[in-house]
Amino acid sequence: MSRIEDRFTELVAHGRTGLIPFITAGDPLPQAMVPLMHALVAAGADLIELGVPFSDPMADGPVIQHSSERAVARGVGLPQILEWVKAFRQRDARTPIVLMSYMNPLEIRGVAAFAEMAVAAGVDGVLLVDCPIEEWAEVAPMREQGVQQILLAAPTTTPQRMVKICSAAAGFLYYVSFAGITGADRVSLDAVRAGVAQARQQAKVPVAVGFGIRDAAMAQAIGEFADAVVIGSALVEHLAGETDEAGVCAAAHAFLAPIRIALDARRK
Amino acid sequence: MSTSSSSADAALDFASFPDRHGHFGAYGGSFVAETLAVPLAELTAAYDRLRVDPDFLAEFERDLRFYVGRPSPIYHAQRLSQEIGGAQILLKREDLNHTGAHKINNTIGQALVARSMGKRRIIAETGAGQHGVATATVCARFGLDCVVYMGATDIERQKINVYRMKLLGAQVVPVTSGSQTLKDALNEAMRDWVTNVADTFYIIGTVAGPSPYPRMVRDFNAVVGREARAQMLEHYGRLPDVITACVGGGSNAIGLFHAFLNDAQVRIVGAEAAGEGIASGHHAASLAAGRPGVLHGNRTYVLCDDNGQITETHSISAGLDYPGVGPEHAFLKDAGRASYVGVTDEEALGAFHRLARTEGILAALESSHAVAQAIKLAQELPKDRLVLCNLSGRGDKDVHTIAAREGITL
Numbered sequence: 001m002s003r004i005e006d007r008f009t010e011l012v013a014h015g016r017t018g019l020i021p022f023i024t025a026g027d028p029l030p031q032a033m034v035p036l037m038h039a040l041v042a043a044g045a046d047l048i049e050l051g052v053p054f055s056d057p058m059a060d061g062p063v064i065q066h067s068s069e070r071a072v073a074r075g076v077g078l079p080q081i082l083e084w085v086k087a088f089r090q091r092d093a094r095t096p097i098v099l100m101s102y103m104n105p106l107e108i109r110g111v112a113a114f115a116e117m118a119v120a121a122g123v124d125g126v127l128l129v130d131c132p133i134e135e136w137a138e139v140a141p142m143r144e145q146g147v148q149q150i151l152l153a154a155p156t157t158t159p160q161r162m163v164k165i166c167s168a169a170a171g172f173l174y175y176v177s178f179a180g181i182t183g184a185d186r187v188s189l190d191a192v193r194a195g196v197a198q199a200r201q202q203a204k205v206p207v208a209v210g211f212g213i214r215d216a217a218m219a220q221a222i223g224e225f226a227d228a229v230v231i232g233s234a235l236v237e238h239l240a241g242e243t244d245e246a247g248v249c250a251a252a253h254a255f256l257a258p259i260r261i262a263l264d265a266r267r268k
Numbered sequence: 269m270s271t272s273s274s275s276a277d278a279a280l281d282f283a284s285f286p287d288r289h290g291h292f293g294a295y296g297g298s299f300v301a302e303t304l305a306v307p308l309a310e311l312t313a314a315y316d317r318l319r320v321d322p323d324f325l326a327e328f329e330r331d332l333r334f335y336v337g338r339p340s341p342i343y344h345a346q347r348l349s350q351e352i353g354g355a356q357i358l359l360k361r362e363d364l365n366h367t368g369a370h371k372i373n374n375t376i377g378q379a380l381v382a383r384s385m386g387k388r389r390i391i392a393e394t395g396a397g398q399h400g401v402a403t404a405t406v407c408a409r410f411g412l413d414c415v416v417y418m419g420a421t422d423i424e425r426q427k428i429n430v431y432r433m434k435l436l437g438a439q440v441v442p443v444t445s446g447s448q449t450l451k452d453a454l455n456e457a458m459r460d461w462v463t464n465v466a467d468t469f470y471i472i473g474t475v476a477g478p479s480p481y482p483r484m485v486r487d488f489n490a491v492v493g494r495e496a497r498a499q500m501l502e503h504y505g506r507l508p509d510v511i512t513a514c515v516g517g518g519s520n521a522i523g524l525f526h527a528f529l530n531d532a533q534v535r536i537v538g539a540e541a542a543g544e545g546i547a548s549g550h551h552a553a554s555l556a557a558g559r560p561g562v563l564h565g566n567r568t569y570v571l572c573d574d575n576g577q578i579t580e581t582h583s584i585s586a587g588l589d590y591p592g593v594g595p596e597h598a599f600l601k602d603a604g605r606a607s608y609v610g611v612t613d614e615e616a617l618g619a620f621h622r623l624a625r626t627e628g629i630l631a632a633l634e635s636s637h638a639v640a641q642a643i644k645l646a647q648e649l650p651k652d653r654l655v656l657c658n659l660s661g662r663g664d665k666d667v668h669t670i671a672a673r674e675g676i677t678l
Binding site for chain 1 (some may be wrong): 289297298299300301302303304305306307406443446452453457458459462463465466495518559560561562564565572575576577578604
């Protein structure tokens, strides 16, 4: 069993909806990354998505673009990110960590070499934004090393394609709530509910929903039918501008804790 | 992935690439967000139907002939050749096309595909503005809505083309993310496309992007090489010894090269922008100085640092100022079928002036890189050899840039 599977098994046992915060590695404060990750867990995070900054984030909206630009400007790259994961693991052996990345930062190191470093650091999964199932074979060395590849499904995914994706999915399936970029205000609850229902017919893994989930009310509404919710842009925006470790951790807690409470108020 | 090099293999059918998943050997493919996977599959299906549809092909041919003004001639640059004293330089005059460059070949083709798919809204990215103008032109011609993304830095540098696009009815959207140049305009166009994918068609301007774009854009520009090959046989009774073209994304180059790929006796040389010199770090020579990576939906040579961050590029020519290159060029480089060399800003400017003075032709700064390379090649060859150079665009758009560089106030 992987850490991701263990975590979802626990969530199901307690009737809870998973809470997955996304933060950009190295933003807002590189020196506060490890305390920030612990603060997210303390506020109720079940799994952490750590964004690998990239100079050309084609699938991201302005909030994560700018966050990524700030991290790139500070020279944040995979070696440093994996050091943070390793440091986090010294105090937390149970919270799964999924890296969210574009292909190029991995490709440049070599997929196999990256995977070896990632496993050693304590990374559980990788979600590759620009690696659809067609290019699945390109990252086989990563899966062979034991890094779970988190696959995505979207409103444009056809039923036949959903079968293919679900048969390959590991850890959880990430359902993109609308056709668009991260952080956009385009969530239609009915459409997402229908999309998740369609994914569930095929998926053998839990289904998490992300893109455009901004607050506790929306998280709670989506939590009614999803196994987990991912919150990225709204959190990144909330943390931006914090200038010291205490401030970042307090801001993270203030943002995430009410969402945790809202999700737990509706146990399944 | 494997990026093993091998020497040119006579048995290999270079014209048969890509495979059905858009792979040119180790390069190409479709590295996009899940949301775009199905729309790209629909585009591939539509294009594969149209590319063998006689009505579609006839309409494309008709527009190339009566709207673009094809075929473009091959012109023997005699005074330039004499001055150099080496091989004869022949120019494929894509600069004589409507809108002044090869770009229109592709935008007409893609606009016809868009219309056939029932998409009424067109988006495009542009660097120097040439592809933006060519897209705005065909949108006016076909009555389609047109939105062009352009880096804020480029908008400042290319005011005349911005105004041309507006005159043609296009909306020009400034892009202020990243380095605010062509690569960021491409990112922003992709973001628009993923958001408005149901009614929007993305006309990519070069042989990059996810599959099927590198193949489709190549096919629409391949008319350049098909014409050139037939013209060579008709007027000179033989094929050229060397062909050359400038390579940014590489659409004019692949357009010329493709018809000659299986003519093993024809040497193929691409001219990349070496800017202030490759050693200076200020250049855009992805093939000469980059490494395999993934950018804008395909695997190809990219300029990036050890963290995989795409680095900023430099070229006097905005159209070559791009940190990637079409995947087919990456493939041809590794296969040894084509070679790619750097041409500096200074060399391109020198060639610009030399061509202007000896032949009365103002070449685009992009194309001036190819002319500079043709001059170098001609210098090394005897007088009875033929060097065919793609003069991909005219230089009117660059007059202000050249004047400013030379300290002249207009």
